[in-house]
Amino acid sequence: MENIINGSELVILEKGVTIMDIIDQKIKEQMFRENTDAFSVADLGDLVHQHLQWQRALPRVKPFYAVKCNNSKPVAQILAQMGLGFDCASKNEIATILDMGVPAERIIYANPCKEVSHIKYAVSRGVQTMTFDNKDELLKVAMIHPTAKMVLRIAVNDFTSLLPLSEKFGASLSECRQLMEYAKTLDLDTIGVSFHVGSGCTDPKIYAQAIADARVVFDIGIHLGFQMYLLDIGGGFPGTAEDKVTFEEVAAEINPALDMYFPDKTEVQIIAEPGRYYVTSPFTLVVNIIARKLVEKSQPNSNDEEAGNEKTMVYYLNDGLYGSFCNFANYRDLLKPILYKKHSLDQKLYNTRIWGPTCDARDHISDAWMLPELEIGDWLLFKNNGAYTSSISTTFNGFHAAPTHYAISEEAWETLQNIKKEIQSPVEEQDDVDTQHLVIRQ
Ligand SMILES: Cc1ncc(COP(=O)(O)O)c(C=O)c1O
Missing domain, CATH: 3.20.20.10 (Alanine racemase)
Known part of the structure; x- marks a missing residue:
């Protein structure tokens, strides 16, 4: 059962099902296939x-x-x-x-x-x-x-x-x-x-x-x-x-x-x-840690001198400044990661340096976050990621824009149908969504 809004599957969420449930499900589906590719979920x-x-x-x-x-x-x-x-x-x-x-x-x-x-x-x-x-x-x-x-x-x-x-x-x-x-x-x-x-x-x-x-x-x-x-x-x-x-x-x-x-x-x-x-708000980007380095304080590329921590955690994500974060080059402070894996509040936090996946040194996402120790394969979520992201991402180094999964709540879907009836947009007649084939998730 697949479909449809301009060829993309649109999932209609039954009452009680959230976008976070869809993100969960997509991560599990991907992990089952040993696939850690970055993706987005859009709440239409x-x-x-x-x-x-x-x-x-x-x-x-x-x-x-x-x-x-x-x-x-x-x-x-x-x-x-x-x-x-x-x-x-x-x-x-x-x-x-x-x-x-x-x-x-x-x-x-x-x-x-x-x-x-x-x-x-x-x-x-x-x-x-x-x-x-x-x-x-x-x-x-x-x-x-x-x-x-x-x-x-x-x-x-x-x-x-x-x-x-x-x-x-x-x-x-x-x-x-x-x-x-x-x-x-x-x-x-x-x-x-x-x-x-x-x-x-x-x-x-x-x-x-x-x-x-x-x-x-x-x-x-x-x-x-x-x-x-x-x-x-x-x-x-x-x-x-x-x-x-x-x-x-x-x-x-x-x-x-x-x-x-x-x-x-x-x-x-x-x-x-x-x-x-x-x-901006409909899109959540989900990325994976694909590589890491633990940089001891004594090493020259550690940035821990002032903070006094014994090591800096350095992670490489599978999306970066040449991809979904392209518009954040000058506004890195606007990026706020959410850790998908639950961590206890008393876990030690480390200075963290995050890089994108390409070979360019400008593909640097942040030095500003204090995070617990993470592992290769861990997922990070970035909410509010829909504006000037996929539309200006590049294919530099052969990395492609993260694909998007589309979802909409049953309630919003009904509201949309009512708006369409009210305005009777000409688009409705030409390019309607096939509700027969929508995927309903519980
Ligand atoms: C001519 C024009 N209109 C509209 C927009 C959209 O602006 P915003 O995303 O801030 O609403 C832009 C953005 O660059 C623009 O150049």
Whole structure:
């Protein structure tokens, strides 16, 4: 009994069965086959939960999921079934989403600097809405896609965010008039404004300021004769309750700013491009210790001098910075391992150094954890591992991304069916999930 959500098995969990039970089961199945490969488990019910929370907290804002954050097809399919739109940054992302049966109107091609062949592809598939932040891009689009609907991306002050983006993308406010005048001379339609406060925003006030800035640009556009009707407030929303700011705090800045600067609920469509908000929490990564070294204090590569411990434990995992941890290179402190094997609380803790599996010395995961002595074959779990992990992992040294097992609780599955009925998404008819073949686990 196998299936199905875009070719992946989806397990529906009966009441009382948890994701931890599935992880347990997968580990046991693998151990039986003497297979210690790393894997992920995704709780797709979390997507449903996140979406309901979004609708409650930001009722005026329609989410267009940023595919780059996690391009797993089952994730995209569930989100499509709940009526989300999609932020695509390339030809392949556009193809993935359109091939699932999502209409082109539910895509924003949100990359301000696009390759010509990718714009041509967007034209061929009917994708109209796209962002820009410079004159050359306008000229390029005018020649290839004269009927495109252009959205001007503005820069914001995002240096406090985990991954600031405005150094790379976004026009300054002082450039906007000139850019829109140029669009006018090219006869290119400008329909709105977008911004991104940086991924992993830590200061929700940036959204309010950016919305105020967007209003200024809207008014310039209207003054130039454009019918401005799209505001895109980008991504940056926190993916877990443990983030520095909560989703509620972000919403509490956004809603009043929208009501103040964009009070007319009928004339302006407001969208966002959340990535990590949706996919961080559903994914748990499960990795194995494949090798270890015990480094005595006297050895030159021991880091135990200050701590006074007699040895450092050095472990090598079968996933690392070139795989699922690629995005954590500068944020290793965000990684928190959970030991699968139970250890007693009074067990001695050691300085621990963790490496990934490749031969590159930069493939170093952490020196920060004090852990009990572990053995080759022990498993470690990393929760909240869905954002910018598998989608940017590499095959360096021949190591491949950990495969994912998908599960959803019976309750979340029913909620999903109800959401689908309510919105009657066109995707539902084309790409439905075969419930006959779902695996039910107790
Ligand atoms: C244009 C654009 N939109 C949306 C996102 C998603 O951001 P986040 O995952 O912080 O929500 C990104 C991330 O880099 C982006 O570049």
